[in-house]
Amino acid sequence: MEASGWSRDEGGPARAVAREASWRSAPVLATRGCVAGRGPSKITLADAPPPSDVTGLVICGGASRRMGRDKALLEFGGKPMIAYAIEALRPVAQRVVIATGTSPRYAFTGCESVLDSECDCGPLGGLLAGLEAARTEWVATLACDLPNADAGALRALLAEAARNTLDVCMLELERGSQPLFAVYRARCAAAVRAALLRGERRMLSFHAGLAVGSLAASQLGDLGESVAVNVNTPDDLECLERPGDAGDKGCSP
Numbered sequence: 001m002e003a004s005g006w007s008r009d010e011g012g013p014a015r016a017v018a019r020e021a022s023w024r025s026a027p028v029l030a031t032r033g034c035v036a037g038r039g040p041s042k043i044t045l046a047d048a049p050p051p052s053d054v055t056g057l058v059i060c061g062g063a064s065r066r067m068g069r070d071k072a073l074l075e076f077g078g079k080p081m082i083a084y085a086i087e088a089l090r091p092v093a094q095r096v097v098i099a100t101g102t103s104p105r106y107a108f109t110g111c112e113s114v115l116d117s118e119c120d121c122g123p124l125g126g127l128l129a130g131l132e133a134a135r136t137e138w139v140a141t142l143a144c145d146l147p148n149a150d151a152g153a154l155r156a157l158l159a160e161a162a163r164n165t166l167d168v169c170m171l172e173l174e175r176g177s178q179p180l181f182a183v184y185r186a187r188c189a190a191a192v193r194a195a196l197l198r199g200e201r202r203m204l205s206f207h208a209g210l211a212v213g214s215l216a217a218s219q220l221g222d223l224g225e226s227v228a229v230n231v232n233t234p235d236d237l238e239c240l241e242r243p244g245d246a247g248d249k250g251c252s253p
Contacts, residue, residue: 045152047159048092053137054158056089056096057114057130058082059123059180060106060144071231072106072144076240081231082106085142088149092158093140097133099126122201123180124192131189143180145231147240153220153227157183160215168207172214173225179203181228 060072060082072082082098086109089096097114098106104113114133116125123143130139138161140154153171161169161183170182180203188210195206217225231237 044163045155045159047163048155049138049158049162051092051094054093054183055130055134055136055139055186056086056093057127057134057139057141058085058089058096058098058111058144059126059130059141060098060100074145074231074237076147076231076237081147082109082144084147085144085149086111088146088151088154089140089142091151092154094136097130098144099123099129101126118196121196124196124201124203124205127179127184127203128189128192128196131184131186131192134186137186139184139186141180141182141184143230146181146228147231148227148229149181150223150227153181153217153223154183156220157181157215160213161185164213165211166213167210168212170212170214171228172216173228177204177214178228 072080074081076084086096095112097112098109100106100113100115102116102119104115106113112133114126114129116129118125121128127141130141138158140158142149142154157169157171160166167185167188168182170177170179172178188206191206191208191210198205200206217223217227220227229240231240
């Protein structure tokens with residue numbers, strides 16, 4: 001169901017404001033020092049740029065066709081799905097914006113909407129909107145349907161990117177790289193815009209000429225692949241709501 005009790009506009013009821021305040025102020029547990037990986041190396045989080053150098057971006061502009069309703073507003077654990085991405089981004093970013101396609105949405109979150117310059121650009125258009133709106137060197141990016149997203153994982157991606165002078169650093173799962181659980185330098189905007197002008201819509205289509213890397217989820221210790229569980233269909237949501245079913249590989253294939 002959609003999140004009940006949440007305002008969809010600026011003038012929502014006091015109860016919605018109170019609920020919003022509760023999740024916006026809730027602490028996010030994040031690993032400190034190093035993330036003890038199951039891989040051969042450790043990730044030194046001290047290498048991560050400070051929040052003053054990072055903009056947070058939630059990408060929400062999709063049509064949610066497989067879900068049949070707006071995924072960002074689905075209720076899970078008493079909060080709208082979009083709340084989890086915002087909560088994960090706030091500890092690592094001085095400002096969080098939401099890519100909402102061609103019109104502003106989700107004013108109840110208190111986050112600014114950034115808009116596609118053209119229609120039908122998909123998540124790549126949302127990424128461009130966020131990169132061009134950033135006033136920081138880095139943009140930490142999440143899809144709106146990641147209820148297990150974690151600030152520690154984002155900090156690890158930022159540290160990996162900064163230490164290795166990467167332009168793009170994506171979370172790597174067994175099923176592949178995750179461009180919507182990733183960090184980008186804002187200077188990637190020119191390459192993204194050029195890709196869109198060529199007619200590209202794939203999230204990996206602009207990587208030529210950039211320093212691109214990834215961080216295996218197996219290096220995130222106990223977080224593992226479950227940090228990137230996403231919700232694309234009603235079956236995914238049902239799976240997530242069943243205790244123990246959203247394992248390391250998540251509900252979505």
